Amino acid sequence: MKTRIETKERLLHDIEALLSYNPTDTTTINPHYLEYLEIEDLESIKKSLLKRVGTIKEEDKIWLEQFKRYD
Numbered sequence: 001m002k003t004r005i006e007t008k009e010r011l012l013h014d015i016e017a018l019l020s021y022n023p024t025d026t027t028t029i030n031p032h033y034l035e036y037l038e039i040e041d042l043e044s045i046k047k048s049l050l051k052r053v054g055t056i057k058e059e060d061k062i063w064l065e066q067f068k069r070y071d
Contacts, residue, residue, distance in 0.1 A: 008034045011042035018049040019064055029067050 002010070012029055019027040052060075 004039065005034070007039055008037070008042060011039065011046055015042065015046050015049060018046065018053065019067070027064075027068055033067075 009031075012031065012034060016027050016029055019029075
């Protein structure tokens with residue numbers, strides 16, 4: 001059985017994959033957000049993104065950029 005942390009990390013990975021709307025640019029989200037987000041929040045984000053796959057508008061891309069992690 002997966003722990004809450006493993007479940008959150010898996011959901012975060014899934015969300016990052018859905019946010020990678022540009023195949024040449026990998027999207028990463030700061031893992032510190034996992035401290036503040038519950039599994040239900042992450043599942044909701046993932047579900048919302050799955051509904052929008054292929055329909056992301058330019059203004060959405062700009063908004064999504066704020067969640068990227070820059071090393």
